[in-house]
Amino acid sequence: MTPAATTLDPNGSLRLRAQAQLQADRGSPPARSATEALAVLYRLAGSPATAGEALALLHELQVHQVELELQQEELQRTRVELEQALQRQTERMERAPLGCLSLDAAGRITELNSAAAHLLGAAVATLWGRTLGSLLTASGVQALQALLLQVGAAGPAPAEVCVLELLPSPGQASQFLHASASMDQPPGHWLLALLAPPETAFQSARR
Secondary structure, three states: OOHHHHHHOOHHHHHHHHHHHHHHHOOOOOOOHHHHHHHHHHHOOOOOHHHHHHHHHHHHHHHHHHHHHHHHHHHHHHHHHHHHHHHHHHHHHHHOOOOOEEEEOEEEEEOOOOOHHHOOOOOHHHHOOOHHHHEEEEHHHHHHHHHHHHHHHHOOOOOOOEEEEOOOOOOOOEEEEEEEEEEEEOOOOEEEEEOOOOHHHHHHHHH
């Protein structure tokens, strides 16, 4: 019961009588239905002996019900706003000209946009769950590990850009990417931005 309701019925007698009547009506333990409880209070309000307390308690319950309904409306509005914000953020990431991807603590790709997939030379669907290191040469893996260690030690401070060497496809020369990283949530997760070096972009444009 609310503090106001306790003050109106300090001994809980009205509440006990309501529970007893509900039990008698249903032949079972005290009812949990708010509708049934309100019906009992309405009946008690019809008795001169209990009308004052019953009406006051009924008013408190009605106010509490309206408060819950308003809270539900606010929660629903907040949920819609958060979903819309997430959708906008997802669309921004997808349209970004920069390659963006997220890594979990094991270095697996958990999110990426189309630009990142293009730079890594594979379809988005085939990159989900793969470790970024599996796409890099040994020197590329070392550069990535050094970058993440540097970011972890520096915290929110910006890290220098490193160069990642991709595993070459058969018959093709090695490809390089500039990468920068920042810490993500939960701890141990990372956000990476990828960009083709100017000379690589120039060579790709010529091809």
